Amino acid sequence: MKTKKMSEIFIHLDETHSTNSYLRELITKEKEQPEGTVVVTDYQTAGRGQRGNSWESERGKNLMFSLLLHPDHIPAGKQFILSQLISLAIVTVLQEYDPHFSIKWPNDIYWKEKKIAGMLIEVDITGSMLSNAIAGIGININQTSFKSNAPNPVSLVQITGKKHNLPELLEKLLDRIADEYSGYSPEKEEEIIQRYKNLLFRNKGVHPYLCEGEIFNASIEGIEANGHLILKKENGSIRSFAFKEISFVI
Ligand code: BTN
Secondary structure (H helix, E strand, O other): OOOOOOOOOEEEEOOEOOHHHHHHHHHHHOOOOOOOOEEEEOOEOOOEOHHHOEOOOOOOOOEEEEEEEOOOOOEHHHOHHHHHHHHHHHHHHHOOOOOOEEEEOOOEEEEOOEEEEEEEEEEEEEOOEEEEEEEEEEEOOOOOOOOOOOOOEOOHHHHHOOOOOHHHHHHHHHHHHHHHHHOOOHHHHHHHHHHHHHOEOOOOOOEEEEEOOEEEEEEEEEEOOOOOEEEEEOOOOEEEEOHHHOEEOO
């Protein structure tokens, strides 16, 4: 197993606390690892999600992996580019199985109104540029029932009605992520934002959002380079929102 155009270091663990934490410990204790190093596991005892949430996944049923990148050509203020490139890669691969996948801003992957995948990207910054990025990705593949309190999970087997080969899928995903990542240049930013916007969940029409206890209807106007979501309220006012400021009402 290897990533196209990147390192061939591939660490498979039967079980670990969290692949992101494992990779973090590896680069802290063992010094720098090559770009493209991948840690994948069958089971996490302390899987981590966004906003301090946990990430639960049945043993051996799903994909859980972390990829090490060295995005030292990307300014710290533009770290959202990584979320966009990885989200685009995941949706592109999943769309081979069904057309109804989208990116729920900022970086959840949805099928219709349900969540199939999430990512936790943890970066180090040196000066004004990114240095390390640990991109941790969890995708529900062969799990058929969900017991955790995650609100609206779905898996690929529930969508397609058949079981999927995890190593094959992982290889496809890593290749696609490598393609997106190595194809990035500052001149391509507009095109990346446009592709990301075209795949956004609820990118058409007016939908309800929750901000500071208030629910309001708005439409997505765009995405700023820092990843903030630009919404247009029904009264015509336009405002951008940072990640923790707003949530979708689903
Ligand atoms: C989220 O949607 O809240 C993000 C979930 C990220 C889960 C993945 S699974 C592999 C990697 N290791 C972790 O501990 N978390 C990420």
